[in-house]
Amino acid sequence: MPFQKYGARRRSLSALATLGAGLMAVGGIAPAAAAQDISSQQWYLKDMQADDMWKVSKGKGVTVAVIDTGVDASRVELRGRVLEGTDASAKATDPHNDPNGHGTNIAGLIGGSGEGGGIQGLAPEVKILPVKASLIDMQAESVGSVMAKAIRYSVDHGAKVLNISLGVTGLPAYFSKTQSAVNYALKKGALIFAGTGNGGDKENQSEYPAALPGVVGVGAIDRTGKVAKFSTTGDQVGLVAVGDKIPVRCKDSESVCMTHGTSDAAAITSASAALIWSKHPKWTNNQVLRVMMQTAAKPKTGDIPSSYLGYGSVRPRKVLLDGEGDPGPANTNPLLAREGATKPKPSESASKPAGDASEPPVSDEQAAKKPAAEAKASDDDGGNTTLWVALGAGVVVVVGAAVAFTVVRRRGGTMARP
Template sequence: MWKVSTGKGIKVAVLDSGVDGSVPELRGQVLPGRDFTEAKSGAPQDREGHGTDIALLIAGRGTGGGVWGLARGAKILPLKVLSPKALGTRAMNRAIRSAADSGAQVINISAGRAADELGRAGLQPAVDYANRKGSLIFASTGNDGDSTNEVIYPAALPGVVGIGGVDEKLSVAKTSTHGPQVALTAPGTEIPGLCLEGGGYCALEGTSGATAIASASAALIWSAHPDWTNNQVLRVMIQTAVRPADGKVPSEFLGYGVVNPGKVLLDKAGKPGPADVNPLHAAPASKPPSPSTPTKKKPSSPASAQQAVAEPENRVSGTTLWVGIGLGVLAVSAGAAYFLARRRSA
């Protein structure tokens, strides 16, 4: 895919815990950012490590035998909204608007929280603003699929593309939160990232990494088709996604399927369609719960939560898809040690 597109010319805003631009793989990849938390410690500072991991998955350059991101030509705009204390609605609101004003085509939010009606109402205007400015917003749906399955925001807001996670078998990841807020899915298990202690790399789990891969996929597609709008990029991502096994979409576990940018870049698949129509708005079944809907759902059975993904019509195998979407490069190079110690869910 990199012979067709590396994501060059695309700015991806990472709304997270900050990004450490001194990490070898990210040198030269990180733009000056802003800190919207109360701490005001500076956007480049990332004491949690979460935002840096997300940036690596999107635009890491493998320097020193490290992580290659899927869209290695994209640039990262770090906007800090997460602090050890909390994720605030006000910080998220301001950061989404700032990302849109900065010209970020893609906004990655690998975070969220259960919100009351006031919180939802506070974020929706910012989401609408960013959509009108031409940004495409991806947000993780959460990691409570095997427990409370709690709906989180902003992933469940209209105008945000909620991202769930799948495992190596292309089944929904056990912890991936499911429901009508899931629009697309991406790999969310055994994803490389920096270890919190001791150096080296650890295996990450969660919809945070899946969201980064979805954002990077959009960057690749948009770089190859710079005249497309946010709606058109999203439409071809939906059209080319690997469908659930039963063929019914949107699925509450997999949305419209697993992102498959190679289908767009290499096979020239997908029709961009109208520039000003959001493809998710045209599908009522994919809309998130109304404000009156409880934020907690009864967990589904493990069997239903492990809904499989079938091969698409072009008979691309699961293995080919897994490599084709970039996990062949989302890995630590042979020259570096890879520690398989489990890290916290991302």
């Protein structure tokens, strides 16, 4: 099925069964009139000083679970990097079969070798554990159940970093199994990064699992460091990373496409964690996350965490090249403890645009000017009796659900980041 603009189409449950993708792949994609060498177009690698970081760490020894639409292990840049994996749904399919292409691109952004002009991953020596999250039979199992199984499998099979570029909207209570799995993963010493979604310029609804306590919700910024207009905002945002104009393979795998979305931002963040963890293998998940939060480029004004930028944009070079960051206590989760949270600062004038794409210059006041940041909840949700699921890089699916879902815009005081 060709890639389409996010939100462009609706399909029935039978169509979902045919597609066999799952949850929501949070990204948009469009063909780029450019040469077929993808790695030469990955501008953000230079901005993040990847070549210098790779002299210190390439992610060796770290396994990253890609919970997504599958990973095509035959892609030249992924050969020898992809483990066996599984499909977490009831009607399991080959995790190395990715008819959608989304999961394969995400895996490439994390751990691709760049070989043959393919995608150059930010952490090119990690191992990729493909965990397919297909929801082929919605009546047989719940979204929350599939998410939970995917998370538990990932941790039980050696993944330290879990990348989830998928998400759905719904009532928090519906994801109790997923929350239990998240708690299990954190206890086992893993980190979970999930894209917050691409509805920031629309309904701006919270999506799961990014909105669950303990999951690091990742938003997207553009090359100038400003929050991307599509990036879903709110108290679920923990960190941000570049997620706009990212070159990947088109679905036909022969062309280069430019993608955008918090899917890509989550992948960059997961790869950043892998680089740091590989350099400091004795650090716990809490310590790796703590230094990521400490060294992130902070909003210039406003409170931290910011509803738009969280604790800031990831800068692994500050840890690997500059030696910054205090790992601190091993057993305290800095996200749940709200370490580094501050009160609003006096308004300041905006700083000049950042030359480093991982250093956002914007304040909360500037970010608030983005379209629909305070959009009202949409009535286009089937009377709260449908579950909106987006597939791949742009197809929106409306699936009849056995449980009623409502719009969730902000999380309550029991959530991780009020």
